[in-house]
Amino acid sequence: MFQFVKKLFNKDGQLVDYYIDMMAEKNRLSQLALEIGFNKIADLISKCPIDVYSTDSDAIKTEYCLNVRPNPNEFATDFWKQVVMKMCTSSDGCLVVQMSDGNIYRAESFVQSDDVLYPRTFSNVVIRSGNRTYKLDRIFTSNDAVLFKYKNEKLLAYLNEINQENAIAWSAAIKGVKSKLSKFKIQMPGNIQVYSEKTRQPITENEYTEKIRKDLSSDDIRVIFSRNGLDISAIDSKSTMTASDVKALKDEVFTNVAIALGIPKSVFYGEVTEKSDANNEFITYAADPIIQELNDGMNGCWLSQLEWERGDRILINTDAIKHIDVIEQASNLDKLYSNGWSHNDILKLRGKPPIDEDWANARRFTKNYATGMDENTKGGDE
Structure with a gap:
């Protein structure tokens, strides 16, 4: 990195404009790439249903809150997308609070205690619902x-690298290294004899060149008298980024951000199909770590230790993230029936409401799967 910076300085210690322009563009592209990546992850997670496994009578009410309407003024899809975006983009994370009526809200701001041996508390909480905010007078x-x-960690390392590069570029600009003054080329014949205007004594070529430089940089100068054979021409030393430079930089930045977020490049650029393995990699490496963070938080907050030990769970369901074509996948769905899935299990997988019939909850197994089961378990020949 520092060898690269050294090459960008000219012999006068001036940093070329190209480097400043490049870092400004790289910073802008990095922010754009992060927004694209987090939006893709948030969109994916927001379409996943949240399952509540519990024998408690409030389980259905909790599922409604998490999947349909978290609070009176927001719908679940947008709510969870905003939660994921804020938890990924804010260094403070995203605080979600639950009111006494069971509704949940995103906190716009809050103050967190610094307890170590005891659970931390949250005060001065300002909640957001749509475009409105409201400060709560209570401690959570x-x-x-x-x-x-x-x-x-990969993303933090990448952002730290960008910040270091920006610091080098902008500190150089602030110190005045980025010069906007015009530069000139002076050509004179080797046998020219120049005299000082004051002493009338001959002066050297370097002394005469310095005199012309001062004249050119003077705010008062309007006309310069040149001798025969003397040629003065302006040099535009400013370097600017071309369209091809921006494209190459964009590909570099987008690829680095995609790798840091665990998003396959084809998914990041939107070049995959439903059958592509890149979708599975996207779910596994980019979305699953955030989903696990959400699962841990919801279970740790909204379930007691006793409820968790008896098997209660709140889990984001990733089974039906990808579109399921029931006609194309009919044979595969039929295999699920033979492996103990009920009709309602299949409907739930497809995001459809269950049927309130005993037969829809019945489980059937083929003989090779039904070995060791009681005689009341329904099976079939295969």
Whole structure:
């Protein structure tokens, strides 16, 4: 990096404009790439249903809150997208608080205690619902508030690199190294004899060149008298980025951000199909770590230890992230039936409402899967 910077300085210690322009463009492209990447992750997670596994009678009410309407003024899809975006882009993370009526809200700002041996609390909480904010006069604990934070060491390392490069570029600009003054080329014959205007004594070529430089840089100068054979021409030393430079820089930045976020390049550029393995890699390496963070937070906040030990869970369901063509996948769905999936299980996989019939909840197994089951388990020949 520093060898590269050294090459960009000219012999007078001046930094070429190209470097400043490049870093400004790289910073802008990095922000754009991060916004694109986080939007893709947030869009994917926001379309996933949240399943509540519990024998408690409030489980259905909780599912409605998490999947349909978290609070009176927001819908679940947009709510969870905004949660993911804020937890990924804000260094403070995204705080979600639960009110006494069961509704949940995103916090616009808050103050977190610095407790170590005891659960931390959150005060001065300002919640957001749509475009409105409201300050709550209460203190939240880990039982009714969960702080979601995105931890990505690769991304932090990349952003730190960008910040270091920007610091070099902008500090150089602030110190005046980035010169906007015009530069000139002076050509004179070797046998020219020049005399000082004051002493009338001969002066050297370097002394005469310095005199012309001062004249050219003077604010008062309007006309310069040149001798026969003397040629003075302006040099435009400013370097600017071309369209091809920007494209190459964009590809570099987008690729680095995609790698840092765990997003396959083809997904980042939107060049994949439903059958592509890149979609599975995107879910596994980019979305799953954030989904696990959300799962841990919801279970740790909204379930007690006793409820968790008895098997209660709140989980984001990633089974149906990709579109399922029921005609094309009919044979595969049929195999699920033979492996113990009920009709309602299949409907849930497809995002359809269940059927309130006993047969829709019945589980069937082919004989090779039904070995060891009681005689009441329905099976079939294969």
